[in-house]
Amino acid sequence: MATSTEAISVAALSKSFGSAKALDGLDLSVATGEVHGFLGPNGSGKTTTIRVLLGLLRPDAGRVRMLDGDPWRDAVALHRRLAYVPGDVTLWPGITGGEVIDLLGRMRGGLDQRRRDELLERFDLDPRKKARAYSKGNRQKVALIAALASDAELLLLDEPTSGLDPLMESVFQECIQQVKRQGRTVLLSSHILAEVEALCDRVSIIRLGRTVESGTLTELRHLTRTSISVETARPLAGIEALTGVHDMVLADHHARFDVDSAELDTVVRRLAPLGVRSLTSTPPTLEEMFLRHYGDDRAAGEKVAS
Amino acid sequence: MTGTGGLLRFLLRRERAGLPWWLLGATLLVLVQSLQSQKLYGSPEALERLRHTIGGNTAVIAMSGPTRLLGAIGGEVVFEIFAFAAIVVALMNMFLVGRHTRAEEETGRAELIRSARVGRPAPLTAALTLAAVANVAVGALIVAVAVGTGLPAAGSVLFGAAMTAVGLVFAALTAVAAQVFENVRAVYGAVALILGAAYVLRAAGDVGGGALSWLSPIGWGQRTFPYTGDRWWPLLLPLGLSVLLVAAASALLRRRDFGAGLVAARPGRARAARSLRNAYALSWRLQRASLLGWAVGLGLLGVAYGSIADSIEQYIRDNPEVAQFLPGGAADVVDAYLALTVGLSALIAAAYGVTSALRIRAEETSGRAEPLLATATSRLTWLAGQLSVALTGSALALLTFGLGEGAAYGLIISDAGQVPRMAAVALAYLPAVWLVVAVVVLVLGWLPRPSAALAWTGVGYCAVVALFADSFDLPGWSQRASPFAHTPRVPLADPALTPLLVILALTVACLAGGYAGLRRRDIGY
Ligand SMILES: Nc1ncnc2c1ncn2[C@@H]1O[C@H](COP(=O)(O)OP(=O)(O)OP(=O)(O)O)[C@@H](O)[C@H]1O
Ligand SMILES: [Mg+2]
Numbered sequence: 001m002a003t004s005t006e007a008i009s010v011a012a013l014s015k016s017f018g019s020a021k022a023l024d025g026l027d028l029s030v031a032t033g034e035v036h037g038f039l040g041p042n043g044s045g046k047t048t049t050i051r052v053l054l055g056l057l058r059p060d061a062g063r064v065r066m067l068d069g070d071p072w073r074d075a076v077a078l079h080r081r082l083a084y085v086p087g088d089v090t091l092w093p094g095i096t097g098g099e100v101i102d103l104l105g106r107m108r109g110g111l112d113q114r115r116r117d118e119l120l121e122r123f124d125l126d127p128r129k130k131a132r133a134y135s136k137g138n139r140q141k142v143a144l145i146a147a148l149a150s151d152a153e154l155l156l157l158d159e160p161t162s163g164l165d166p167l168m169e170s171v172f173q174e175c176i177q178q179v180k181r182q183g184r185t186v187l188l189s190s191h192i193l194a195e196v197e198a199l200c201d202r203v204s205i206i207r208l209g210r211t212v213e214s215g216t217l218t219e220l221r222h223l224t225r226t227s228i229s230v231e232t233a234r235p236l237a238g239i240e241a242l243t244g245v246h247d248m249v250l251a252d253h254h255a256r257f258d259v260d261s262a263e264l265d266t267v268v269r270r271l272a273p274l275g276v277r278s279l280t281s282t283p284p285t286l287e288e289m290f291l292r293h294y295g296d297d298r299a300a301g302e303k304v305a306s
Numbered sequence: 307m308t309g310t311g312g313l314l315r316f317l318l319r320r321e322r323a324g325l326p327w328w329l330l331g332a333t334l335l336v337l338v339q340s341l342q343s344q345k346l347y348g349s350p351e352a353l354e355r356l357r358h359t360i361g362g363n364t365a366v367i368a369m370s371g372p373t374r375l376l377g378a379i380g381g382e383v384v385f386e387i388f389a390f391a392a393i394v395v396a397l398m399n400m401f402l403v404g405r406h407t408r409a410e411e412e413t414g415r416a417e418l419i420r421s422a423r424v425g426r427p428a429p430l431t432a433a434l435t436l437a438a439v440a441n442v443a444v445g446a447l448i449v450a451v452a453v454g455t456g457l458p459a460a461g462s463v464l465f466g467a468a469m470t471a472v473g474l475v476f477a478a479l480t481a482v483a484a485q486v487f488e489n490v491r492a493v494y495g496a497v498a499l500i501l502g503a504a505y506v507l508r509a510a511g512d513v514g515g516g517a518l519s520w521l522s523p524i525g526w527g528q529r530t531f532p533y534t535g536d537r538w539w540p541l542l543l544p545l546g547l548s549v550l551l552v553a554a555a556s557a558l559l560r561r562r563d564f565g566a567g568l569v570a571a572r573p574g575r576a577r578a579a580r581s582l583r584n585a586y587a588l589s590w591r592l593q594r595a596s597l598l599g600w601a602v603g604l605g606l607l608g609v610a611y612g613s614i615a616d617s618i619e620q621y622i623r624d625n626p627e628v629a630q631f632l633p634g635g636a637a638d639v640v641d642a643y644l645a646l647t648v649g650l651s652a653l654i655a656a657a658y659g660v661t662s663a664l665r666i667r668a669e670e671t672s673g674r675a676e677p678l679l680a681t682a683t684s685r686l687t688w689l690a691g692q693l694s695v696a697l698t699g700s701a702l703a704l705l706t707f708g709l710g711e712g713a714a715y716g717l718i719i720s721d722a723g724q725v726p727r728m729a730a731v732a733l734a735y736l737p738a739v740w741l742v743v744a745v746v747v748l749v750l751g752w753l754p755r756p757s758a759a760l761a762w763t764g765v766g767y768c769a770v771v772a773l774f775a776d777s778f779d780l781p782g783w784s785q786r787a788s789p790f791a792h793t794p795r796v797p798l799a800d801p802a803l804t805p806l807l808v809i810l811a812l813t814v815a816c817l818a819g820g821y822a823g824l825r826r827r828d829i830g831y
Contacts, residue, residue: 056829084680102578107681128573
């Protein structure tokens, strides 16, 4: 595990606010050059993690490295190399969007004027409006353009597209694809699964301040179940008892069931001798995958609350 | 009107932690003053002596009110405390109405409420009703305290009613300002300016012929002459004006868009000016308008006080026998007056410094600090950027006061030398002002959550010590924590360098301590 190939590496990170534990032993590893999806239900600790990475919050315990530095100690030096988009953009009343973009760019150490103008055009933002006159989506665009106009090697994006319309969402995805081609690293917290699916090389799912899954989407799919609908020549006996088979609905020659993706191979081998007439397999959608993780969280959350 | 009742209950709930303190503050002022005055001037002879000494002391008249009030002990209480209590009540109304109208609209919270089954004027109506309730409560409490401490009932009722009436004017005034300006800071600025003008106008009127006092709501309240004349008709002025202002506010409300002011926002620059490139530039850009307001306000206050200073000279010249009894002669009386007014302006400059320093916390909690601190800006630079405004700004505000007072006074006595003299005098109070700001920074570093409450408690303490230490007969030890108590009262007293250097050293220590706290704590928590 050479550190230089890892843009972000977090191990056993904990952070409490008073008695409330926001992060509880979180692990996160983002490789240089990848777009990493950061997912989890509301209040699971995504924003808190990003604030720790920005050196705004001091970790209670754990090891945090970013761009080969310590986010708390080396904040200023690291910030020259990263750009950040907050989830909830508040701007200064009386200052225009164009001024905010320029100011943030200059404070980071310069911005590319040509790219700034191009982004303003692509995101269709009027830079002459005062902050108060911007809608939520337009405030979000101001922060996005300020970040994307930089040539920072790491982008920390906290729900950057909340409030953007579908057209702007696709512009955003194009921009991130471009960033990816340039070999830059992105940490993208998001609730928009289509966006995650389109952009992310790997994802981490967190729940109650702890990482529950991490890997490529294919790997994660592997951890969940595939739905199978099958019709065979001979009766489907004994399949139900196989490990990894769930929710079987059986009618002699026809069956529908879910199977753990890891057991898929074994189950299909057992089906073959029965003379398969038709077989459809549906991989789990991203939604199903997350509902499983998020749903558990709801149950656990209720237990804590009661 | 739909929804006003529900909204009002909601506002009362939100105010239950804040409003009682305002009511308590105003009531306590009257309570302490009444007890103190009756102890010191309870006998007719003592009151007679007081009438004599104060009759010639323009400084005290300018600070307090018309001398006709001194005809009875109850009137003496009104004389000493009415103007100050009226300022407290006016500020209470300003914050009450501003907070629940324009501030709510600005943050967008009002949108949520409006979208419910609530009529367009409901928030304004609810806020004004709440203010009216608060004003009646303040009036009733004053009556209770005055009667309770043994003052005549008829005068006490008028005293309370006058305070209620003054409060209503400022509630209505804030309601209008909240329609005109898009931004709640501008609303507060405008109302505070009018409050300052009201205080100065009545000061000028009371010292002079009295005509100017009739332009001031505070003057109207005082000129009911509770206990000494008991006339009710001047209260028609504040009540009538309140009705007119409320009507104006609702007319404006009907004509404007949600979130908008009277003047539509113009589009601004597409690109930032070359100079807008760091935390310093941003702070100055954000605060220049409010600093200008405070500096101009203090400058005008200086001009007003400076022009009154002359009538003290005049009085001493007309009554040489009075001068005989004053140790330093006429010059001392004027210097005492100048020291008193500069001391007052230093308190106002400190209040400005505190509002400016507290913006640091507002930037943090609003989330606006986050994108800045995520750039190559260190916490020290971010803090220093905003502090540079608080420190330089309070110095500028104090200086404009000194220049204004020196210019007006110098013009009248034909002595240009008063301008640099008064500027230097004003700056002697600067270390104390800075120490107040530095203590706020210390609190921001270590106790960020209650910082606003702690900061204003500190300012309130300094104000009480400076304004009421003598009339309330406060023990010496209780004043020692105020840096103003250690500042030599120039030009009356000789300037002494040592206390100023000690205060400056403490200032530096507090600033360093505050930064040390800010450096190690979480931002935004
Ligand atoms: N300043 C704070 N004070 C107290 N608790 C906080 C603070 N900030 C965050 N928390 C708590 O920490 C937990 C994690 O919050 P965080 O904002 O990191 O969640 P999130 O994953 O970003 O949620 P969302 O998807 O809604 O943005 C929550 O339970 C939240 O209430
Ligand atoms: Mg969040």
